[in-house]
Amino acid sequence: MVVIAVVLAVIDQITKNWAEANLPLLEPQPFLGEVLQLTLLxxxxxxxxxxxEITPVVTCLQIAIVIGVLVFAVKVVRSGWYTLALGLILGGALGNIHDRLLRDPSPFHGAVVDFLELPNWPVFNVADMGVVGGAVLVVALGLFGIAADPSADAGGAAADAPAESEETTRTTSEEDR
Incomplete structure (x- = not known):
């Protein structure tokens, strides 16, 4: 999960630095025609x-979410799919937290660099794609009934099995008499 998060956060920062160096502020540049434009903001x-107007609060909330994701991952997650999803969320959050902490105008007041624009959608960045992609994956995993810790489900079923089998044995023994 940490590797996924770090790779995503690094890619996010590289693309943001590229956008700042190469794109004019608030002037859409065609990339894939009308489908994808590059607009720095x-x-x-x-x-x-x-x-x-409450950037420091937003920054602190994002930091709290990162801590929550880490705690949940360490305590509960044993699934590769959840590891991927949480890695994407964590990497995206770290990419945007980096901007809020280290970009102008000041720590905890920094602006996030956005530069990818789809029709009828707000301008976003690679970190945002990670957060949204990870969140969608978590929802999909939940809808498909995939547990964050598959061994807990197996352990729960195994714990129930002896009780059922004991009941079946008792019933069979009574019928034999």
């Missing part, structure tokens, strides 16, 4: 720019 808020 700075977001001091959370999703869709909401909460721009």
């Amino acid at each position: 700075y977001n001091t808020g959370a999703a869709w720019g909401m909460g721009a």
